[in-house]
Amino acid sequence: xxxxxxxxxxxxxxxxxxxxxxxxxxxxxxxxxxxxxxxxxxxxxxxxxxxxxxxxxxxxxxxxxxxxxxxxxxxxxxxxxxxxxxxxxxxxxxxxxxxxxxxxxxxxxxxxxxxxxxxxxxxxxxxxxxxxxxxxxxxxxxxxxxxxxxxxxxxxxxxxxxxxxxxxxxxxxxxxxxxxxxxxxxxxxxxxxxxxxxxxxxxxxxxxxxxxxxxxxxxxxxxxxxxxxxxxxxxxxxxxxxxxxxxxxxxxxxxxxxxxxxxxxxxxxxxxxxxxxxxxxxxxxxxxxxxxxxxxxxxxxxxxxxxxxxxxxxxxxxxxxxxxxxxxxxxxxxxxxxxxxxxxxxxxxxxxxxxxxxxxxxxxxxxxxxxxxxxxxxxxxxxxxxxxxxxxxxxxxxxxxxxxxxxxxxxxxxxxxxxxxxxxxxxxxx
Amino acid sequence: xxxxxxxxxxxxxxxxxxxxxxxxxxxxxxxxxxxxxxxxxxxxxxxxxxxxxxxxxxxxxxxxxxxxxxxxxxxxxxxxxxxxxxxxxxxxxxxxxxxxxxxxxxxxxxxxxxxxxxxxxxxxxxxxxxxxxxxxxxxxxxxxxxxxxxxxxxxxxxxxxxxxxxxxxxxxxxxxxxxxxxxxxxxxxxxxxxxxxxxxxxxxxxxxxxxxxxxxxxxxxxxxxxxxxxxxxxxxxxxxxxxxxxxxxxxxxxxxxxxxxxxxxxxxxxxxxxxxxxxxxxxxxxxxxxxxxxxxxxxxxxxxxxxxxxxxxxxxxxxxxxxxxx
Numbered sequence: 055x056x057x058x059x060x061x062x063x064x065x066x067x068x069x070x071x072x073x074x075x076x077x078x079x080x081x082x083x084x085x086x087x088x089x090x091x092x093x094x095x096x097x098x099x100x101x102x103x104x105x106x107x108x109x110x111x112x113x114x115x116x117x118x119x120x121x122x123x124x125x126x127x128x129x130x131x132x133x134x135x136x137x138x139x140x141x142x143x144x145x146x147x148x149x150x151x152x153x154x155x156x157x158x159x160x161x162x163x164x165x166x167x168x169x170x171x172x173x174x175x176x177x178x179x180x181x182x183x184x185x186x187x188x189x190x191x192x193x194x195x196x197x198x199x200x201x202x203x204x205x206x207x208x209x210x211x212x213x214x215x216x217x218x219x220x221x222x223x224x225x226x227x228x229x230x231x232x233x234x235x236x237x238x239x240x241x242x243x244x245x246x247x248x249x250x251x252x253x254x255x256x257x258x259x260x261x262x263x264x265x266x267x268x269x270x271x272x273x274x275x276x277x278x279x280x281x282x283x284x285x286x287x288x289x290x291x292x293x294x295x296x297x298x299x300x301x302x303x304x305x306x307x308x309x310x311x312x313x314x315x316x317x318x319x320x321x322x323x324x325x326x327x328x329x330x331x332x333x334x335x336x337x338x339x340x341x342x343x344x345x346x347x348x349x350x351x352x353x354x355x356x357x358x359x360x361x362x363x364x365x366x367x368x369x370x371x372x373x374x375x376x377x378x379x380x381x382x383x384x385x386x387x388x389x390x391x392x393x394x395x396x397x398x399x400x401x402x403x404x405x406x407x408x409x410x411x412x413x414x415x416x417x418x419x420x421x422x423x424x425x426x427x428x429x430x431x432x433x434x435x436x437x438x439x440x441x442x443x444x445x446x447x448x449x450x451x452x453x454x455x456x457x458x459x460x461x462x463x464x465x466x467x468x469x470x471x472x473x474x475x476x477x478x479x480x481x482x483x484x
Numbered sequence: 485x486x487x488x489x490x491x492x493x494x495x496x497x498x499x500x501x502x503x504x505x506x507x508x509x510x511x512x513x514x515x516x517x518x519x520x521x522x523x524x525x526x527x528x529x530x531x532x533x534x535x536x537x538x539x540x541x542x543x544x545x546x547x548x549x550x551x552x553x554x555x556x557x558x559x560x561x562x563x564x565x566x567x568x569x570x571x572x573x574x575x576x577x578x579x580x581x582x583x584x585x586x587x588x589x590x591x592x593x594x595x596x597x598x599x600x601x602x603x604x605x606x607x608x609x610x611x612x613x614x615x616x617x618x619x620x621x622x623x624x625x626x627x628x629x630x631x632x633x634x635x636x637x638x639x640x641x642x643x644x645x646x647x648x649x650x651x652x653x654x655x656x657x658x659x660x661x662x663x664x665x666x667x668x669x670x671x672x673x674x675x676x677x678x679x680x681x682x683x684x685x686x687x688x689x690x691x692x693x694x695x696x697x698x699x700x701x702x703x704x705x706x707x708x709x710x711x712x713x714x715x716x717x718x719x720x721x722x723x724x725x726x727x728x729x730x731x732x733x734x735x736x737x738x739x740x741x742x743x744x745x746x747x748x749x750x751x752x753x754x755x756x757x758x759x760x761x762x763x764x765x766x767x768x769x770x771x772x773x774x775x776x777x778x779x780x781x782x783x784x785x786x787x788x789x790x791x792x793x794x795x796x797x798x799x800x801x802x803x804x805x806x807x808x809x810x
Contacts, residue, residue, distance in 0.1 A: 158508030177620035177715030241615040
C-alpha cells in the first residue's frame with residue numbers, strides 16, 4: 055500500500071489527469087470570465103548563450119503572434135474561446151536543462167504544446183515526451199526518427215531546403231563551377247554539410263576539397279578562411295554556421311580579398327555583416343531566410359498572416375534583432391492554432407491528428423505535405439516550397455520559391471548517399 | 485548517541501527533501517547531487533595544489549565509458565557506472581605521465597589541452613562515440629522495488645534517492661581519504677613539497693594518486709548523469725561547464741570539505757531556481773556574473789568563511805584554546 059502511495063510514476067493517463075487538474079486549478083479564480091480562459095504554450099529553446107540567436111527572436115515573434123491572436127478573440131475550441139500565453143524556459147542548448155524545462159512546462163505550467171529549437175537538446179527531452187505524450191515541435195528534422203511520434207517539424211526542414219539555394223545558383227549563375235565549404239563540427243553542421251554536398255553534386259558543381267570542419271570553440275577564423283580559399287574557388291559555402299561564425303568568416307573573406315560567390319543557410323543580422331565588410335562585397339550573398347517585408351510574401355500562396363505587418367511590428371519592438379527564427383515559431387503556432395480549432399481541443403493527441411489529417415498542411419510558404427519516411431523514418435516534417443534569398447543593394451530579397459520535394463524526387467539518392475556518408479540517416483544516429 | 489541522532493536526522497532530511505520541491509526543482513536536485521560529487525572530487529585534486537581544467541572532460545570519460553559499456557556490451561547499468569569511474573581513473577593515470585611533468589599554471593594549461601584532445605576524439609570517432617551528436621538512447625537505471633518503495637528511475641525523486649546514496653557514499657570515502665595519512669600527505673605535497681620530498685614522499689606518485697581518485701569519482705558522477713538524461717555529447721563537457729565547477733569551488737572556498745559543496749548548492753539554487761523564479765530568465769548570466777564578482781570581492785575566502793565565522797561566534801569562550809591545548 056505504502057509502495058503505491060509513494061510511487062510517483064508518470065504515465066500518459068496520470069499526466070493528462072494532472073495536467074487537467076493543474077489547468078483547472080490555475081483557471082479557478084477566473085472561472086467567472088470565459089474570455090479569461092488561457093491555453094499555455096511552452097517555449098523551450100536557448101534564450102542565452104551562443105545559440106540564443108535561434109531561440110530568443112523566436113520567443114519575441116511568438117509574443118507578437120499571441121497579441122494578434124488574442125486581440126482577434128483567441129483560439130476557438132469546442133468549449134469556448136481561449137487566450138494564448140507563452141511560457142518560456144531557457145534550456146541554454148543543454149540536454150539536461152532541456153529535460154528540466156520540459157518537466158516544468160508540462161507538469162507545473164500545464165502547457166498544451168511545446169516548441170523547441172531541437173538539436174542537442176531533443177535527446178534529453180525525448181524520454182519526457184515518450185512518457186507524457188506531449189506534442190513537441192522542432193526546427194531541426196534531423197531529430198526525427200520512427201520513435202519520435204510526438205515530435206513534428208512543421209516550419210523548416212533543416213537542412214534539406216538548402217538545396218534550393220544551390221539549385222538556383224546553378225541555374226542563374228552557370229559560370230560558377232567550383233566550391234568549397236566550411237562548417238562547425240556539430241549536430242547542426244554535419245547534416246547540412248551532407249545536404250550541400252548532395253546539392254552541389256546534383257548541380258554539377260565540383261568540390262575542390264573536403265568540407266573544412268572546425269571546432270565550435272573556434273574564435274579565430276583567419277586560418278580557416280585562408281585554407282578555405284587557397285584553391286581559388288568560385289563559391290564559398292558557409293553551411294549552417296551559427297551567426298557567431300558567419301559574421302567573422304564573412305569578415306575574413308572580405309579582408310582576404312575573396313571576390314567570388316558566397317552561399318550560406320543563414321545570414322542573421324546581415325546589416326551588421328555589411329557594416330563590417332561592404333555593400334559591394336555582400337551583393338549577391340545567397341541564403342535561405344527572407345525578411346518579412348518582402349513583397350513576394352504577399353502572394354496568395356503564402357499562409358503566414360500579414361507578414362509585412364509582423365515584420366514591421368517586430369522591428370519596432372526589437373530593432374536589429376530580426377533573424378532566421380523570428381517568424382518560424384509563430385508560423386508553427388499558426389499551424390497549431392488551425393489544428394486545435396479543427397479538433398476543437400488543445401489535447402496533444404487530438405491536435406496532432408488534426409494537423410496531419412489528409413497528409414498535407416499549410417506551411418508558411420505555401421501548401422505542403424507531411425513527408426520524411428526515407429530520410430527521417432517518419433512523415434513528421436512538413437515540406438513544400440522554400441525561398442532563395444539574395445542580398446541586393448544591402449537588402450535581403452526573395453529571388454524565387456523552389457520546391458524541395460521536386461528536388462528530392464530528382465536527386466534524393468544523392469542526398470541519402472551523402473547523409474549516409476556522414477552517419478546522418480535516422481538509423482545511424484546515436 | 486548524539487552521532488546516531490544526527491545520522492538519523494540527516495537520513496530523514498535526505499528522504500524528505502524532494503517532497504518539498506516542485507517537479508522541476510526535483511530535476512535540478514538530481515543534477516545538483518551529481519555536481520556535488522563533481523566539485524568535491526575536484527577539491528581532492530586541489531589538495532595537492534594542482535588546479536585542472538580537464539576535470540569536466542574526465543567526468544565525461546566516465547559518462548561515455550559507462551554509456552558504451554551498457555549500450556554496446558550489455559553491461560548491467562550499476563556495474564557500468566562503476567566501470568565508468570574506473571575507466572576515468574585509469575585514463576587519469578595515463579594522463580598523469582605527461583601532465584605531472586608540469587606544475588601550477590603549466591599543469592592548468594596542460595590539463596585543458598588534454599581535455600580538448602579527448603573531446604576532439606569523441607567528435608572525430610563517430611564509432612563508437614557518436615561524433616558531435618554524441619550518444620543517445622543510453623540505457624536508464626533498471627527500475628526495481630524494495631517493497632515499501634518502487635524505484636522508477638524516470639522520476640527525479642527515485643533517481644535522487646539512488647544517486648544521493650551513491651554520492652553520499654563517495655563523499656564519505658573522499659572525507660576518509662582526506663583525513664587519512666594519505667590525505668595529510670596530499671596537503672604536505674601542496675604546502676611543504678620540499679620538506680615532504682626530503683622526508684621520502686614521492687611527490688609525483690601522490691599527485692597521480694590524487695588525480696586518479698578525483699577522476700574516478702568524477703567519472704562516477706558523469707556516469708550517473710549519462711544514465712539519467714539518456715544522452716551525452718562532447719559539448720556537455722566543454723570548458724564552459726568547467727568554468728562553473730571552478731566558480732563553485734572558488735565562491736564556496738576550498739579550505740574545507742564543505743566549501744565547494746556550499747558554493748555548488750548556493751550558486752545552483754541562485755542560478756537555476758531563484759533567478760528563474762524571479763523572472764530574470766534571460767538576464768541570468770549577467771546577474772550571476774555580478775553576484776560572483778561581488779562575492780569574490782567581499783568574501784575572498786569563500787562562503788565557507790561565513791560559516792566558520794558563524795560557528796566561531798557560537799563557540800563558548802576558550803573553546804578554541806582548549807582544542808589547541810589538546
